[in-house]
Amino acid sequence: MATAPVVERPPAAVVETPPEQPKKSILSYWRLYLALSPFYLLFLAFGLIPVGFSLYLSFHRWDGLGSMEWAGLDQYKYLLSDTDFWSSIGNTIVIWALATFPMIFLAMITAVMLNSAVRFRNLYRFAYFLPNVTSVVAVAIIFGSVFSTNFGLINALLQAVGLDQVAWLNTPWGIKVAIATLMTWQWTGYNAIIFLAGLQTIPGELYEAARVDGAGPVQTFFRITLPLMRPVLLFVLVISTVTGLQSFSEPQVLLQTTANESTFSGGPDHAGRTMVLYFFQQTFDNNDFGYGAAVAWGIFLVVVLFSIINWRLVQRRDEE
Amino acid sequence: MATTEARPAEAEPVKPTKPKLIEGTRRRGIALHASLIAGVLLSAFPFYWAVIMSTHTSTEIFSYPPKLLPGSHFDDNVSKLFESIDFFGSMFNSLLVATTVTFLVLFFDSLAAFVFAKFQFPGRRWLFALMMAIFMVPAQLQAIPQFVIMANLGWIGSMTSLIVPAAANAFGIFWMRQYMKSAIHDELLDASKLDGAGFMRQYWHVALPVVRPGLAFLGIFTFMSQWNDYAWPLIALTNPDNVTLQVALSQLNGVHGTTDYGMVMTGAVLALVPLLIVFAIGAKQIIADLGKGAIR
Numbered sequence: 282m283a284t285a286p287v288v289e290r291p292p293a294a295v296v297e298t299p300p301e302q303p304k305k306s307i308l309s310y311w312r313l314y315l316a317l318s319p320f321y322l323l324f325l326a327f328g329l330i331p332v333g334f335s336l337y338l339s340f341h342r343w344d345g346l347g348s349m350e351w352a353g354l355d356q357y358k359y360l361l362s363d364t365d366f367w368s369s370i371g372n373t374i375v376i377w378a379l380a381t382f383p384m385i386f387l388a389m390i391t392a393v394m395l396n397s398a399v400r401f402r403n404l405y406r407f408a409y410f411l412p413n414v415t416s417v418v419a420v421a422i423i424f425g426s427v428f429s430t431n432f433g434l435i436n437a438l439l440q441a442v443g444l445d446q447v448a449w450l451n452t453p454w455g456i457k458v459a460i461a462t463l464m465t466w467q468w469t470g471y472n473a474i475i476f477l478a479g480l481q482t483i484p485g486e487l488y489e490a491a492r493v494d495g496a497g498p499v500q501t502f503f504r505i506t507l508p509l510m511r512p513v514l515l516f517v518l519v520i521s522t523v524t525g526l527q528s529f530s531e532p533q534v535l536l537q538t539t540a541n542e543s544t545f546s547g548g549p550d551h552a553g554r555t556m557v558l559y560f561f562q563q564t565f566d567n568n569d570f571g572y573g574a575a576v577a578w579g580i581f582l583v584v585v586l587f588s589i590i591n592w593r594l595v596q597r598r599d600e601e
Numbered sequence: 602m603a604t605t606e607a608r609p610a611e612a613e614p615v616k617p618t619k620p621k622l623i624e625g626t627r628r629r630g631i632a633l634h635a636s637l638i639a640g641v642l643l644s645a646f647p648f649y650w651a652v653i654m655s656t657h658t659s660t661e662i663f664s665y666p667p668k669l670l671p672g673s674h675f676d677d678n679v680s681k682l683f684e685s686i687d688f689f690g691s692m693f694n695s696l697l698v699a700t701t702v703t704f705l706v707l708f709f710d711s712l713a714a715f716v717f718a719k720f721q722f723p724g725r726r727w728l729f730a731l732m733m734a735i736f737m738v739p740a741q742l743q744a745i746p747q748f749v750i751m752a753n754l755g756w757i758g759s760m761t762s763l764i765v766p767a768a769a770n771a772f773g774i775f776w777m778r779q780y781m782k783s784a785i786h787d788e789l790l791d792a793s794k795l796d797g798a799g800f801m802r803q804y805w806h807v808a809l810p811v812v813r814p815g816l817a818f819l820g821i822f823t824f825m826s827q828w829n830d831y832a833w834p835l836i837a838l839t840n841p842d843n844v845t846l847q848v849a850l851s852q853l854n855g856v857h858g859t860t861d862y863g864m865v866m867t868g869a870v871l872a873l874v875p876l877l878i879v880f881a882i883g884a885k886q887i888i889a890d891l892g893k894g895a896i897r
Contacts, residue, residue, distance in 0.1 A: 310722040312800040317716055317728065319709040320769040327766040328735050331746030338745060391640055398633055406888050408641040414880045416829035418847045419869040422854050423651045426862060434650065437667045470644060474888055527739060530831045534851055538858035560741050565836055570745050577741040584739060
């Protein structure tokens with residue numbers, strides 16, 4: 282339908298367009314700007330202005346109701362000496378490490394296996410991806426029962442083999458292991474699928490050549506697969522870092538029933554209080570909006586720092 | 602060394618080695634599928650256990666050994682659940698938010714993506730860079746001011762506070778732009794322009810039909826992430842009787858999480874049903890495109 286007139290009209294079009302081009306004023310693009318405007322208006326109202334306002338707030342004292350009071354650098358000074366904030370950084374990093382390294386390891390193994398399994402591959406991918414689409418709230422409720430002291434499945438297993446039971450959600454390490462297990466379960470399949478997509482871009486001839494040269498599967502993995510997978514590995518690591526360091530829903534839902542003072546307190550001894558939980562507690566429980574803003578900037582700094590470290594680690598191996 | 606070993610084996614009469622070779626690969630195949638199935642069971646087990654628990658009373662759940670087979674109290678748990686929370690009311694809210702946001706995102710993101718993918722205009726690169734910068738901004742930096750802005754607009758407590766800020770996003774624009782760059786041919790646009798089609802007609806009649814698979818991915822992805830969203834709704838929905846399903850589930854867990862596990866589990870299981878339906882419909886698209894996005 283659209284092709285027929287093209288054959289007739291080109292000469293007219295060629296004559297028409299060139300003189301128009303240089304004179305076009307910015308207003309003649311109004312349709313394009315209008316098409317872009319919904320995103321940029323929302324971005325301005327709920328993205329850019331809030332970030333600026335957050336910075337402004339972090340130099341003030343404000344409970345959200347009364348008048349704002351200039352505080353200078355006091356909030357940041359307090360942040361640096363706030364042991365609760367530092368311990369929340371520690372909790373976050375421990376949980377992140379406990380979750381991320383096993384997850385990447387398992388995901389890589391799963392992906393390599395999926396890559397060599399031709400039959401049922403789609404079925405496997407579907408099953409492995411399922412944990413990732415389910416809501417964190419539902420998953421945390423389910424894992425709360427897996428790790429429950431009284432009737433949890435893990436303690437039942439421990440009892441069955443004659444070991445002592447562990448009060449998982451009542452001890453500092455138990456809490457971290459429980460949160461990390463939840464995250465590993467939820468993200469291994471997702472990352473395996475991403476790794477698999479990377480593996481499928483590696484040409485089969487390379488493996489063929491390695492096999493002819495007598496390389497075993499382990500050697501092939503470290504000499505061929507891993508170096509070629511570095512960009513994908515970097516992608517997965519950065520995404521896991523950015524999301525893992527901002528974990529909130531997992532500890533919040535998992536520990537809300539064991540929390541004593543507030544649902545953001547992160548369980549007994551605050552052992553599961555991540556940075557973002559601490560931010561929520563300061564801001565929405567204590568109504569300390571000024572300090573909350575300073576905490577948010579602190580979190581931002583930690584996340585950026587960690588992303589850079591990850592980037593460097595993977596890049597440096599590249600140069601060797 | 603290995604090559605010298607391999608060659609004679611191939612040159613020799615194949616009869617004795619071939620069955621062994623096949624048996625070897627078959628055994629390896631069985632081991633491979635056995636480990637993959639073990640992984641599937643690990644992925645699936647928590648779902649299975651949740652369903653089992655939703656069919657038992659608390660007393661049964663608290664007894665040892667743990668129940669691994671279905672009980673007979675599912676309907677009791679369901680009726681207790683419906684008494685404890687407004688399950689269908691919150692499910693309606695979740696559906697309302699997720700559906701509205703999905704359609705708004707599909708429209709606004711694909712429109713902006715079309716502009717970025719196929720047109721030249723002043724400020725294009727600058728605007729695009731600005732959009733990419735928003736990926737870097739963590740949600741906490743926006744949370745307090747968003748709350749204050751919403752409170753001033755009188756949106757706190759209503760679903761509007763969830764829908765409006767989510768109506769367009771950088772991820773979707775970026776994703777659709779990548780898709781449109783390769784999927785929509787310039788000749789097609791030129792032809793429609795000569796036909797007298799304006800910008801909106803080009804978008805609606807030329808661009809959209811071509812990028813339907815990309816829209817399907819973005820739509821399913823948006824729906825699922827909105828359905829599962831928790832942190833912001835928890836803050837913004839201040840009226841405990843008018844919340845989304847995830848917040849209602851969390852309330853349920855907070856109040857009954859130590860006492861009536863069967864009922865709480867029933868809530869978690871029922872809340873997963875709509876999501877699993879959407880996932881089952883779109884799984885193929887989602888899984889395929891997810892990989893593509895990462896290796897691009």
